[in-house]
Amino acid sequence: MAFPETPAGAPLEVGAEIELDVTGIAHGGVSVARHEGRVVFVADAIPGERVRARVTDAKKKSFARAVTTAVVDASEDRRDHVWDAASLERDPENRAGGAEFGHIALERQRMLKAEVLTDAMSRFGGVEFAAEDGEDLAETLAELVEAAPGDDETNGLGYRSRVRLHVDPETGAVGPYAARSRRVIPVDSLPLANAGIAQIAPLGDFMPGVATVDLVAPSADDPRMLLGMVGEKTRAGASDAVQELVEDRGFLVRAGGFWQVHREAPAVLFTAVRDAISELIEDGRFDPAAGNLDLYGGAGLLAAAMAEAAGPSLKVTTVESDEAATDDAAENLAELVGALALTARVDRHLAELLKAPASVRDRLRRGTVVLDPPRSGAGGGVTGQITELAPANIVYVACDPVALARDTKTLRESGYELTGLRAFDIFPHTHHFESLAVFERE
Numbered sequence: 001m002a003f004p005e006t007p008a009g010a011p012l013e014v015g016a017e018i019e020l021d022v023t024g025i026a027h028g029g030v031s032v033a034r035h036e037g038r039v040v041f042v043a044d045a046i047p048g049e050r051v052r053a054r055v056t057d058a059k060k061k062s063f064a065r066a067v068t069t070a071v072v073d074a075s076e077d078r079r080d081h082v083w084d085a086a087s088l089e090r091d092p093e094n095r096a097g098g099a100e101f102g103h104i105a106l107e108r109q110r111m112l113k114a115e116v117l118t119d120a121m122s123r124f125g126g127v128e129f130a131a132e133d134g135e136d137l138a139e140t141l142a143e144l145v146e147a148a149p150g151d152d153e154t155n156g157l158g159y160r161s162r163v164r165l166h167v168d169p170e171t172g173a174v175g176p177y178a179a180r181s182r183r184v185i186p187v188d189s190l191p192l193a194n195a196g197i198a199q200i201a202p203l204g205d206f207m208p209g210v211a212t213v214d215l216v217a218p219s220a221d222d223p224r225m226l227l228g229m230v231g232e233k234t235r236a237g238a239s240d241a242v243q244e245l246v247e248d249r250g251f252l253v254r255a256g257g258f259w260q261v262h263r264e265a266p267a268v269l270f271t272a273v274r275d276a277i278s279e280l281i282e283d284g285r286f287d288p289a290a291g292n293l294d295l296y297g298g299a300g301l302l303a304a305a306m307a308e309a310a311g312p313s314l315k316v317t318t319v320e321s322d323e324a325a326t327d328d329a330a331e332n333l334a335e336l337v338g339a340l341a342l343t344a345r346v347d348r349h350l351a352e353l354l355k356a357p358a359s360v361r362d363r364l365r366r367g368t369v370v371l372d373p374p375r376s377g378a379g380g381g382v383t384g385q386i387t388e389l390a391p392a393n394i395v396y397v398a399c400d401p402v403a404l405a406r407d408t409k410t411l412r413e414s415g416y417e418l419t420g421l422r423a424f425d426i427f428p429h430t431h432h433f434e435s436l437a438v439f440e441r442e
């Protein structure tokens with residue numbers, strides 16, 4: 001099918017083919033280019049390339065969106081896509097979603113993630129990055145986003161222990177959504193999934209009446225498939241308990257509950273939080289008997305990490321809105337006599353704490369808050385409540401760099417200093433990554 005060329009000076013139209021010099025990376029896994037002064041966010045490109053791209057959205061005056069159809073000048077970091085179903089060989093509409101960096105060398109993916117993090121921290125958090133002694137900034141950035149163990153050896157494949165597939169309501173075909181749309185794309189492989197998921201994935205099947213297919217392959221349990229039927233909220237088997245192993249420690253988790261998707265991610269984050277707490281202990285800033293909190297605590301992974309650093313006398317309360325996850329946290333933290341697992345919304349619980357008597361408020365002021373909110377971040381409301389409680393330290397685990405950067409601004413304006421920042425590439429071949437920021441009350 002031929003697409004119209006856009007003549008110089010003409011407004012961009014959906015479907016037009018244009019050539020773009022790609023200059024940078026934006027949040028959300030798309031690159032940045034300019035066409036006649038207008039910003040164009042372009043998918044499936046790499047900064048530094050010249051590409052041919054098809055305009056997919058031109059509604060806004062300030063920017064347009066496009067998707068690469070061919071590469072004119074390729075980056076040296078361009079690789080064959082790790083997933084044929086998402087490659088440039090396919091028409092953009094038929095490319096599978098969920099591996100939007102799969103055409104980029106792993107090392108460069110991490111570099112791009114570092115750029116996104118530092119740019120967000122600078123623009124929204126007011127934090128500027130400087131080169132470490134004797135290095136230039138590019139070298140410092142190259143080391144900022146850490147690889148998960150084993151990924152360099154496997155080219156970042158076979159890591160996902162959780163995958164959600166969808167069912168086409170018309171045909172019943174099973175597959176991931178297409179990139180940039182909710183159209184189901186049948187595929188014959190899931191290269192990011194681990195062996196347990198590959199074993200049970202119903203690829204090529206038809207499942208009329210089903211809406212979602214969640215594939216779960218726990219580290220210490222049999223893989224399983226949770227079916228969400230059309231019109232039903234609950235998924236069969238979602239509340240079954242499964243066993244996960246983090247290094248040699250067992251965790252009980254609901255099959256349908258939150259658990260990090262990369263096989264190494266729970267250990268990576270457990271270790272990172274444990275190390276952050278150990279450093280606070282070394283600096284004499286951590287009080288194990290204070291009112292320590294693990295907010296958005298899930299099944300208690302990060303409270304357990306705090307305890308690993310602080311010892312079994314740690315006092316900590318996990319706050320989590322999902323009742324079943326709280327039950328798991330209570331079980332997973334049972335050996336800690338000072339641990340309490342609460343089912344509550346974080347904002348509501350913090351509002352209660354702000355009304356607590358002075359002695360309780362004093363314990364909270366001496367405490368450390370670990371928080372690991374969903375993608376939207378804690379937000380101004382919860383961040384404001386935390387600064388009003390004024391704990392000695394805040395350890396913030398974030399899966400969205402812009403949300404982290406915005407909350408960083410609030411924290412820094414309220415008397416907290418950012419004393420540590422790490423990032424982890426626990427979603428190879430996607431634009432996602434996890435950050436850990438440590439803030440200390442000045």
Ligand SMILES: C[S@@+](CC[C@H](N)C(=O)[O-])C[C@H]1O[C@@H](n2cnc3c(N)ncnc32)[C@H](O)[C@@H]1O
Pocket residue numbers: 258259260296297298299300301302319320321322325344345346347372373374
């Ligand atoms: C990113 S997960 C972190 C879970 C846990 N820290 C871990 O590492 O496994 C976020 C958790 O926050 C919970 N959650 C989402 N919104 C919440 C809210 N407003 N209040 C309390 N918990 C919430 C979710 O159920 C989920 O378990």
